[in-house]
Amino acid sequence: EAGVTQFPSHSVIEKGQTVTLRCDPISGHDNLYWYRRVMGKEIKFLLHFVKESKQDESGMPNNRFLAERTGGTYSTLKVQPAELEDSGVYFCASSQGISQGVQYFGPGTRLTVL
Amino acid sequence: LAKTTQPISMDSYEGQEVNITCSHNNIATNDYITWYQQFPSQGPRFIIQGYKTKVTNEVASLFIPADRKSSTLSLPRVSLSDTAVYYCLVEDQAGTALIFGKGTTLSVSS
Numbered sequence: 001e002a003g004v005t006q007f008p009s010h011s012v013i014e015k016g017q018t019v020t021l022r023c024d025p026i027s028g029h030d031n032l033y034w035y036r037r038v039m040g041k042e043i044k045f046l047l048h049f050v051k052e053s054k055q056d057e058s059g060m061p062n063n064r065f066l067a068e069r070t071g072g073t074y075s076t077l078k079v080q081p082a083e084l085e086d087s088g089v090y091f092c093a094s095s096q097g098i099s100q101g102v103q104y105f106g107p108g109t110r111l112t113v114l
Numbered sequence: 115l116a117k118t119t120q121p122i123s124m125d126s127y128e129g130q131e132v133n134i135t136c137s138h139n140n141i142a143t144n145d146y147i148t149w150y151q152q153f154p155s156q157g158p159r160f161i162i163q164g165y166k167t168k169v170t171n172e173v174a175s176l177f178i179p180a181d182r183k184s185s186t187l188s189l190p191r192v193s194l195s196d197t198a199v200y201y202c203l204v205e206d207q208a209g210t211a212l213i214f215g216k217g218t219t220l221s222v223s224s
Contacts, residue, residue, distance in 0.1 A: 004157070033211065033212075035212075035214075042214045042215060042216055043158070043212075043214040044214070045211035045212065045213070048210070048211055056210070056211060058211075059211065091157045091158075092157075093157070093212075102148070102160050102163060103160070103212060104160065105157030105158045105159065106157050107155070107156055107157050108155075108156070108157050
């Protein structure tokens, strides 16, 4: 069974540009989560999808971040315009609908904003 | 804020048993205790989960006392490849967001 995949693995952009991160969850997983780790900090929750609906987006830092999950399969996280403080590693995770809370993480996308 | 407290780092030699203890004094009745492992440049990976007493799988054992205010992850006979950050989390079954603390950085040397 394929795991959670993320694309790209690393992105380097300039301040003010737009970047879109993609996450493909494990097939059949209704729950999809985005997290990020900013340099030197803990991994922080961003938002949670159940199928195509946003269940919890309390962790989204501001309106420069837009997450979508059309069709309830893959998800994208767009940062527009990117700022220096957005640099970090963005993780995606997925879980089954009635799991015991076990989330399966992707390898992450390292975003560097110059 | 993380709901758990664990050592910042631990060192061990190959072949030793490593025990990492986590405190979660305010654990709720519905909370499970879950441990994740993270290698550099990878996402966290589920290791083990338990509610009470003892759970064992092919990777580790998890010991949880009756009051559930702490838990201990036990890694038998560690190898160099067990060098990683280990996170202890408490969470309910509702599929909610995971709250990560700083984790314990385990360094295994030969």
